[in-house]
Amino acid sequence: MPIDEPAAPYASTLPVQRAKERQREHRRLLDLQPRRNAANAVRARGFAPQRTVVLVGLMGAGKTKIGRRLAARLNLPFFDSDAEIETAAGESIEEIFRNRGEAAFRDGERRVISRLLTQPLHVLATGGGAFMDASTRAAVARRCVSVWLRADLDVLLARVSRRGNRPLLEQSDPRSVLAALIERRHPVYAEADLVIDSGEGPVEQTTSRVIAALAACPRAMLPPDPQEAG
Numbered sequence: 001m002p003i004d005e006p007a008a009p010y011a012s013t014l015p016v017q018r019a020k021e022r023q024r025e026h027r028r029l030l031d032l033q034p035r036r037n038a039a040n041a042v043r044a045r046g047f048a049p050q051r052t053v054v055l056v057g058l059m060g061a062g063k064t065k066i067g068r069r070l071a072a073r074l075n076l077p078f079f080d081s082d083a084e085i086e087t088a089a090g091e092s093i094e095e096i097f098r099n100r101g102e103a104a105f106r107d108g109e110r111r112v113i114s115r116l117l118t119q120p121l122h123v124l125a126t127g128g129g130a131f132m133d134a135s136t137r138a139a140v141a142r143r144c145v146s147v148w149l150r151a152d153l154d155v156l157l158a159r160v161s162r163r164g165n166r167p168l169l170e171q172s173d174p175r176s177v178l179a180a181l182i183e184r185r186h187p188v189y190a191e192a193d194l195v196i197d198s199g200e201g202p203v204e205q206t207t208s209r210v211i212a213a214l215a216a217c218p219r220a221m222l223p224p225d226p227q228e229a230g
Contacts, residue, residue, distance in 0.1 A: 047215045049074065050223040053123045054140050056131040056189055057149040058181055060159035062198045062206065066149060067125035069207045077122040081130060085112050110136055117143050128181070132188055145220040147210055148192035153178055155199055193219055 053070065055063040064080050071078035082093055085108055089096055096105045110133050116124055117139050124144075130136055131146075140146050151159075156178050194213045198206050214220045 047211070049076075049121070049145060049214055049220045051220060052117065052119075052121055052144040053214065053220070054117075054144045054146045055123070055125045055149055056146055056192055057128065057198070058151070058156055058178070058185060058189075059128045060156035060178075061128075061149040061151045062159070062203065063125035063149055065203055066198065066207050066210065067123050069203060070210055071123040073207060073211060074123065077120075079116055079119075079122055079124045081109065081113050081116065081124060081126045084116060085109055085127075088112055106133065109133075114139055128185070131192070132185060137188075137191065143224045145194070145214065145217060146192040147194045147196055147213070148189040149198040149206075150186075150189070150195055151198045153182060156182075158200075193217060 053074075053076075055067050055070075057063055067080070068078050070076075085096070085105070086092055089100075089108060091099070093105070096108070106129065109127060109130055113124075113126065113130055113136055116122075126136075131140070153175070157175055160174060160178070194210075194217060196206065196210050196213060
């Protein structure tokens with residue numbers, strides 16, 4: 001069943017998850033409010049990307065956390081592709097994998113991201129496998145500026161161990177799975193326009209490095225060709 005069709009007739013955990021996410025989002029907004037002045041300062045210095053900023057990288061690289069802060073500091077909307085997929089499906093990511101299979105998830109991921117990329121300028125955090133899709137990479141290359149948040153195995157393992165909603169890690173040893181994903185995916189992530197190391201340092205520090213790299217990237221300052229972006 002396609003992701004954008006109604007969920008299967010069973011009780012989804014998504015409403016409970018959404019309530020918890022709303023609580024976290026409220027706390028996050030309270031935390032980010034003081035940073036609005038920083039966003040205004042960035043704008044005052046004349047820097048504002050002219051393309052949607054797409055964050056790519058493995059699970060645990062910090063795409064959502066850094067993406068939210070990046071969007072706040074640039075005064076742009078923020079989207080998380082996994083959250084958008086869950087909304088479209090009416091199911092959590094884990095439920096989609098379990099009840100529809102990975103192929104259905106990847107198909108929905110591709111179509112949801114394609115829709116998001118047609119939206120006005122924003123910051124988009126993508127799932128770990130999204131950039132592996134050739135059509136998604138091509139769409140990002142046409143319309144956006146991409147940033148690979150790169151982290152080493154130990155950092156990723158420490159981060160993903162704090163959360164249990166990682167379907168790809170449920171069937172085998174997480175370290176082995178992550179090592180295999182690094183070997184397979186890192187060469188593809190390297191096609192991104194920018195590479196930023198996302199280690200164990202402060203999130204705001206990493207966010208500042210992303211902003212500095214974007215400000216120095218000619219592509220980020222060049223609006224997409226309307227014909228290519230269509």
